[in-house]
Amino acid sequence: MxxxxxxxxxxxAIFVSNFVLxxxxxxxxxxxxxxxxxxxxxxxxxxxxxxxxxxxxxxLLYGLILxxxxxxxxxxxxxxxxxxxYILVIATLVQLVxxxxxxxxxxxxxxxxxxxxxxTTNCAIMGVALLNTTDAPVEISEAAGxxxxxxxxxxxxxxxxxxxxxxxxxxxxxxxxxxxxMADVPAPLKGMPVAFIxxxxxxxxxxxxxxxx
Amino acid sequence: xAEAQCGGECATVKGLMSGKGRExxxxxxxxxxxxxxxxxxxxxxxxxxxRASNSIAMGLALMFVAGGSSFIISLLRDITPKRxxxxxxxxxxxxxxxxxxxILKAFYWEMSLALGPYVGLIIxxxxxxxxxxxxxQHNPPLLSAVDGIxxxxxxxxxxxxxxxxxxxxxxxxxxxxxxxSPEWYPRNQFMILAPGAFIALGFLIALFNHMRGExxxx
Numbered sequence: 001m002x003x004x005x006x007x008x009x010x011x012x013a014i015f016v017s018n019f020v021l022x023x024x025x026x027x028x029x030x031x032x033x034x035x036x037x038x039x040x041x042x043x044x045x046x047x048x049x050x051x052x053x054x055x056x057x058x059x060l061l062y063g064l065i066l067x068x069x070x071x072x073x074x075x076x077x078x079x080x081x082x083x084x085x086y087i088l089v090i091a092t093l094v095q096l097v098x099x100x101x102x103x104x105x106x107x108x109x110x111x112x113x114x115x116x117x118x119x120t121t122n123c124a125i126m127g128v129a130l131l132n133t134t135d136a137p138v139e140i141s142e143a144a145g146x147x148x149x150x151x152x153x154x155x156x157x158x159x160x161x162x163x164x165x166x167x168x169x170x171x172x173x174x175x176x177x178x179x180x181x182m183a184d185v186p187a188p189l190k191g192m193p194v195a196f197i198x199x200x201x202x203x204x205x206x207x208x209x210x211x212x213x
Numbered sequence: 214x215a216e217a218q219c220g221g222e223c224a225t226v227k228g229l230m231s232g233k234g235r236e237x238x239x240x241x242x243x244x245x246x247x248x249x250x251x252x253x254x255x256x257x258x259x260x261x262x263x264r265a266s267n268s269i270a271m272g273l274a275l276m277f278v279a280g281g282s283s284f285i286i287s288l289l290r291d292i293t294p295k296r297x298x299x300x301x302x303x304x305x306x307x308x309x310x311x312x313x314x315x316i317l318k319a320f321y322w323e324m325s326l327a328l329g330p331y332v333g334l335i336i337x338x339x340x341x342x343x344x345x346x347x348x349x350q351h352n353p354p355l356l357s358a359v360d361g362i363x364x365x366x367x368x369x370x371x372x373x374x375x376x377x378x379x380x381x382x383x384x385x386x387x388x389x390x391x392x393x394s395p396e397w398y399p400r401n402q403f404m405i406l407a408p409g410a411f412i413a414l415g416f417l418i419a420l421f422n423h424m425r426g427e428x429x430x431x
Contacts, residue, residue: 022407024260028339031252079315083336084307091300120299123256123337127330135330192252193419200411207408 005143006157008213012139013161015209019124020169021202026124030173031195033115040174041167042111048163050097050119051128054090055159056152058129061085063148066133078134086129087120094120124166128159172202237360242367247340248414249371249421254340257331258372259410265388268376270324272369274317274332276362278309279341283361287349302345303336310335340368375413379404 019025026047033043065071066078066085098116101109109116119125132140132155140158144151176198185194247253254275261271285305286293293301314332317325325332335341344364349357380386383404385393403409 024256024407024410025334027256027259028253031255079318080311083310083314083333084304087303087307087336088300091303121337121339121342123334126334126337130330130333135333188419188423189415193415193422196411196415196418200408200415203411204408207406 005139006154008139009143009154009158010161010164011209012137012213013158014165014168015206016213017137018165018169018203018206019127019162020166021199021206023127025127026122026166029115029118029122030170030199031192034170034174034177034195037171037174037178038111039115040170042108043115044163044167044170046097046112046116047119047122047124047166048160050090050093051125051163051166052156052159053093053097054086054125055128055132055155055162057089057093058086059132059152059155060148061089062133063151082134086126090125090129091120124162128162131162132158169202173199176202234356234359237356238363241360241363242370244425246367246371246421247343247364248368249418251343252418253343254338254368255414257334257338258368258375259407259414260331261328262372262376262379262410262413263383263405264327264380265373265376267324267327268372269369270317270321271328271331272365272372274313274335275338275340275368276365277313278306278335279344279361279365279368280358281309281361282306282341283344283349284354284358286345287352287354287357290350298350299342302342306341306345307336340364371417375410375417378413379409383409 013019017023020027020030029043029047034040062078062082063070066082068078071077094117098109101112101116131137136144140154144154173195177195180194180198189197245251248255248258257271257275261267282302282305286302289301289305310333313335314325317328317332341361344357344361348360352360377387380388381392382401384400385391385395385398404413
């Protein structure tokens with residue numbers, strides 16, 4: 001694992017296969033919370049934080065328990081336990097983050113409001129966990145190698161990169177939608193449809209990065 | 214976005230209580246369609262609709278999970294403590310998702326590969342938890358199951374429409390059978406790729422709005 005590999009992982013997660021625009025993960029907040037730039041930014045920060053923690057914790061559980069041969073039990077633990085384990089980790093982390101913010105940073109807690117608990121059902125978080133472990137793309141599984149410590153580092157790195165990519169897409173989208181409010185859009189296209197079409201155009205722009213890796 | 218959506222939705226659910234079965238189906242599958250009207254569960258809509266066959270498989274999987282989880286959640290609705298209900302529901306949904314995943318892996322290996330991580334991601338599909346929160350919580354088991362299946366049918370309908378469209382335009386095929394000959398129809402890869410999915414869904418929702426005679430859905 002060297003710095004070039006890490007850069008490849010980051011560049012891939014932020015631009016080439018952006019979680020929102022290329023992998024279609026986390027679309028609910030992407031459409032629901034992008035009416036104002038401040039909210040989009042707050043949501044992006046919270047998601048990035050949970051992605052990092054969830055990525056590391058789920059990888060640890062994967063390496064210690066789920067991975068083939070990690071625990072001597074004659075059953076395919078990965079297949080059976082993966083989904084409930086990951087979702088419980090994510091739900092718990094979101095709850096912890098919520099409690100911490102409420103106690104220590106009440107201003108941010110108030111600003112995020114309902115969107116904080118809803119991070120639990122954000123499929124981008126679950127997506128990070130799956131892409132770190134069982135559905136890992138080549139560059140991630142190669143960088144992680146066999147060592148647990150390397151894997152943990154790569155999982156955290158990938159989580160942060162994915163979060164940055166998510167935040168970038170959120171900010172771009174909210175900038176566009178603030179302008180769209182004043183645009184003259186044909187009646188049936190108003191609201192959601194035109195937002196999706198804008199997302200499509202943004203996704204097309206992000207496709208320009210494909211050749212760079 | 215289940216809870217955020219609940220504001221408007223809970224009112225319609227209360228209105229439904231008197232109508233029962235048929236009304237429930239119509240409301241859930243058409244006039245309150247999860248994808249086109251409520252904009253829930255769109256991640257998988259965009260990700261798996263590159264081919265119509267993938268759409269059908271995903272739609273069936275969702276019907277099973279949504280119907281089954283609504284039924285079980287409703288059965289347990291009186292004995293589930295309010296404070297831990299979300300985690301309890303997540304556990305129920307997780308079990309059903311694993312069953313679907315296992316069945317796909319055992320009998321339809323290729324489909325399982327084509328759908329990739331998106332089968333596992335049904336667990337975070339807002340549609341399933343959304344129905345559990347908004348409907349199964351307050352209704353008897355059978356009616357809840359009907360509601361879950363009908364909601365998922367509306368979802369599957371949208372999936373199949375987008376899947377057919379993207380497959381036809383992008384690959385010139387319908388369900389794997391070549392319809393538009395490659396000799397005179399150049400493949401439009403754009404529709405298979407990510408941007409095409411967003412734009413196809415955008416226009417589909419616009420069409421849906423137009424048909425329902427409404428203008429802005431905010």
